[in-house]
Amino acid sequence: MVKKLLAFLTLCMALALARTLLMVLAVVLLLALVHAFVTRPRETLVFLGTLILSSLAVAQPLAFIVGAVVIAVALIVIRRKRRKRHERRLCTDS
DSSP states (O other): OHHHHHHHHHHHHHHHHHHHHHHHHHHHHHHHHHHHHHHOHHHHHHHHHHHHHHHHHHHOHHHHHHHHHHHHHHHHHHHHHHHHHHHHHHHHHO
16 A cells, blocks of 8 residues: 555656646747747748648648638738839839
8 A cells, every 4th residue: 555655656746747847848948939039030930830830731621721821812912012112113213
């Protein structure tokens, strides 16, 4: 009986230690993400977008398709606006 209790307490301590280590790892990863966002915001946002879309592709394929279409349309609209601005500048420069 005492051996079982000692084994149970040892297992509880091991699980508590594992939980603490996982929490420390989560905090370190969050700090690394904040540092990456401060130093390279564009690359960090691209990474987060890729991470979100890949998790959606695995969990919800329909949501992934909708998200991919929305992003593609947004990119097309942004490109057209940039071209129009660039063309207007070219016309007014001469």
